[in-house]
Amino acid sequence: MSMIEISNVTKRYGAATVVDKVSMKVEKGEITVIVGTSGSGKSTLMRMINRLVPITEGEIFVGGQNVMDVEVTELRRRIGYAIQGHGLFPHRTVAQNIATVPQLLEWDSKRIAARVEELLGLFNLDPAEFADKYPHQLSGGQQQRVGVARALAAEPELLLMDEPFGALDPVIRGKAQDDLLAIQKQFGTTIILVTHDMDEAFHLGNQIAVMSQGRMLQCSTPEKILTEPADPFVQQLTGTSDRALKLMSLLPLKESMEPAKTGLAYALPQSLSLRDALAEMIWQGVDEAAVQDNAKAPVGSISMSRLLELGRKA
Numbered sequence: 001m002s003m004i005e006i007s008n009v010t011k012r013y014g015a016a017t018v019v020d021k022v023s024m025k026v027e028k029g030e031i032t033v034i035v036g037t038s039g040s041g042k043s044t045l046m047r048m049i050n051r052l053v054p055i056t057e058g059e060i061f062v063g064g065q066n067v068m069d070v071e072v073t074e075l076r077r078r079i080g081y082a083i084q085g086h087g088l089f090p091h092r093t094v095a096q097n098i099a100t101v102p103q104l105l106e107w108d109s110k111r112i113a114a115r116v117e118e119l120l121g122l123f124n125l126d127p128a129e130f131a132d133k134y135p136h137q138l139s140g141g142q143q144q145r146v147g148v149a150r151a152l153a154a155e156p157e158l159l160l161m162d163e164p165f166g167a168l169d170p171v172i173r174g175k176a177q178d179d180l181l182a183i184q185k186q187f188g189t190t191i192i193l194v195t196h197d198m199d200e201a202f203h204l205g206n207q208i209a210v211m212s213q214g215r216m217l218q219c220s221t222p223e224k225i226l227t228e229p230a231d232p233f234v235q236q237l238t239g240t241s242d243r244a245l246k247l248m249s250l251l252p253l254k255e256s257m258e259p260a261k262t263g264l265a266y267a268l269p270q271s272l273s274l275r276d277a278l279a280e281m282i283w284q285g286v287d288e289a290a291v292q293d294n295a296k297a298p299v300g301s302i303s304m305s306r307l308l309e310l311g312r313k314a
């Protein structure tokens with residue numbers, strides 16, 4: 001069974017159906033991003049997972065257990081929740097904010113202090129400087145990091161994030177996304193994240209779920225969303241103008257290269273995406289380049305014409 005299984009879930013408010021028979025699966029250690037227009041039911045779907053919103057019909061399983069069979073406090077302990085605007089407690093210090101759930105769980109004070117320090121370090125906030133500050137003494141980006149650190153404090157198996165970076169300016173937002181990816185890798189946390197930002201979805205998601213008017217139109221890998229949109233709305237949402245480039249940024253050079261050749265003056269690492277390879281070749285002004293493995297041994301080659309052909313196919 002997948003880490004999360006949502007099966008035919010519906011939410012109605014009176015006569016209005018705001019989530020309509022949605023089913024989806026989320027694998028352990030993956031990031032699923034839910035996108036869709038405003039009011040399409042993204043937040044409602046997510047909030048049914050930790051039972052902040054009662055389910056009208058259908059079932060949700062987390063770690064093989066029906067969420068209705070788990071006591072709400074126990075469920076929320078297992079599921080971290082981070083929201084836009086971070087929701088920090090204004091009269092608690094940074095350290096006290098992060099310690100909220102561990103304290104509820106009655107961890108001993110040494111373990112709490114160690115966890116707070118670990119998380120501050122991971123989010124590049126020097127504990128000596130930040131632990132005793134209050135939220136209003138931090139920048140927006142720092143507050144956001146504390147909000148995510150707090151959601152991760154009790155080592156949740158699942159982290160739900162509702163527009164976590166919505167309030168951040170684009171530069172800090174990119175940094176926050178990279179931090180999240182690094183931390184997700186380190187802890188292996190399963191994440192479901194709601195966003196309006198398609199670039200964020202493609203940057204972060206192993207899986208992208210597209211919602212419209214309460215229905216789940218498609219839930220698949222970013223590549224599939226781009227190459228096999230299940231619905232004109234999906235195609236429209238993912239955009240057409242930079243579709244090829246988006247797809248190229250998801251495709252590894254390693255899988256598209258041609259056989260190795262001698263006499264190529266310029267070499268690219270095989271770990272690059274096709275988009276980065278194209279950017280490098282344009283920047284260096286070369287038509288053809290060798291491809292190297294991590295030990296800098298030649299493993300293939302790539303030409304500009306091949307890259308453009310792959311881009312056109314995309």
Ligand SMILES: Nc1ncnc2c1ncn2[C@@H]1O[C@H](COP(=O)(O)OP(=O)(O)OP(=O)(O)O)[C@@H](O)[C@H]1O
Pocket residue numbers: 013018036037038039040041042043044045
């Ligand atoms: N408590 C409620 N009572 C009645 N209707 C509600 C309630 N909560 C949400 N809705 C409605 O359900 C629909 C879905 O809301 P939801 O917040 O899930 O959408 P969303 O996709 O997350 O939107 P946004 O991107 O704007 O945050 C909306 O039309 C909203 O007005």
